[in-house]
Amino acid sequence: MPVTLNAGFRMPSWFDLRTLDANGPEDEEGIRRATELVHSMIEQEVKAGIPSNRIVIGGFSQGGALALYSALMYSKPLAGVVALSCWLPLHKNFPAAALGNTDIPYLQCHGDCDPIVPYKWGQLTASMMKQFLKQAEFKTYRGMMHSSSDEEMRDVKLFVERILRPE
Template sequence: MGAIRSPHMKVICPTAFDLRTLDANGPEDEEGIRRATELVHSLLEQEINNGIPSNRIVLGGFSQGGALALYSALLFPKPLAGVIALSCWLPLHKNFPAAAVANTDIPYIQCHGDCDPIVPYKWGQMTAFLMKQFLKHTEFKTYRGMMHSSSDEEMRDLKTFLDKVTPPE
């Protein structure tokens, strides 16, 4: 994170939820996802109560953390600056777009390697396709040859995204 975090940014990394299976048709830990979302929402509220405007907060994560970031942002009632979703999918995707109560008008960047053996690239593609149907500003970036990891190119893209959505005041 140090390579893409500007000096005026703070980074918080909460724990995600229980991943029961990586089978696309397998059961999801709905209760765990909701509990983790409540934790993320409480962390966001703490930052807002400490004086950071919600529209200066970017929510993001990798893998399960990215899934949680997507889900949490769409259910958070206050506007955010943007969302970063890396090598992930939208959990409980069958509930969307109906479940999206907020943050459909903010920038989302979703990044995925086309050789990911853990979270299949097609999951990222399906999530991007779904999100484009109800989000106004979403971008899906593919990284050739990248597995379940990151790359210098991805980090450069994220730095550009962060600089755009959270410029220094």
Template sequence: MPSWFDLMTLDISGPEDEAGIKKATETVHQLIADEEKNGIPTERIMLGGFSQGGALALYSALMFTKPLAGVIAFSCWLPLNKQFPEAAVGNLDIPVLQCHGDIDPVVPYKFGQLTSDVLKKVMKNLEFKTYKGMMHSSCEEEMQDAKRFIEKNLPPL
């Protein structure tokens, strides 16, 4: 299955592909650098993703030292969570919208809650939203919340 890094298990305490996570993070950071070379300031770049992509967006933002506009993380977890909050090197002040369905069978809701608990120890502007009855998917309410988040944190020039 195409992925950013290997998933060895979906157990929150199981082994993780640290080398793969860090390599994928380098790829995200290079994408940001490419946009910056094209004249887009990092403060106008927002990261986001669903499931593994959301996990990578969170991790990449925390490991990026230049300011970003924010992160939207759908139905995900924080990779290498045992290394946090100490491992965070950047973007602790950026806004984060973390969204999760309360009956997600793939990335359990508890993973989202635990991620939120860890991030709130170091991040000042994190909002964790729960969507009742939503599985590992999306819903209109979540998309509207994401739209409002983008409009608020990345206004038109």
């Protein structure tokens, strides 16, 4: 899709990114459309026989932002959320906008040298979410930019193993 921050050129994107200003305008309609798509993917898995409380959603950067928002706007319980190098879209609407999943585990990870999604955005998101989420964990990776690391992937693996223990 065309992305405003990319001078309107097309790129893989869940929704339009209009500014790097944390208080700037957001693509509310695009975020809601993308959320509906995520919810429909979850529903397909539920129809295939996987209980919603055994489903973990997650993503990196814009995908992580969408995972956070989608989980909070989903009315059925999920197993957890993994959010890497991201922020909470439409953050001004929370905690009032949250429809569900405030009592599930959230793992949010961020590199402290991220030049794309500033580390401060991750910190602010984590701080705000800890006010209304029961199980929000924020991990920092020293020297990591807008990428991933072996340490972060180990933490994600341990998180998923912990929340999806065999029944």
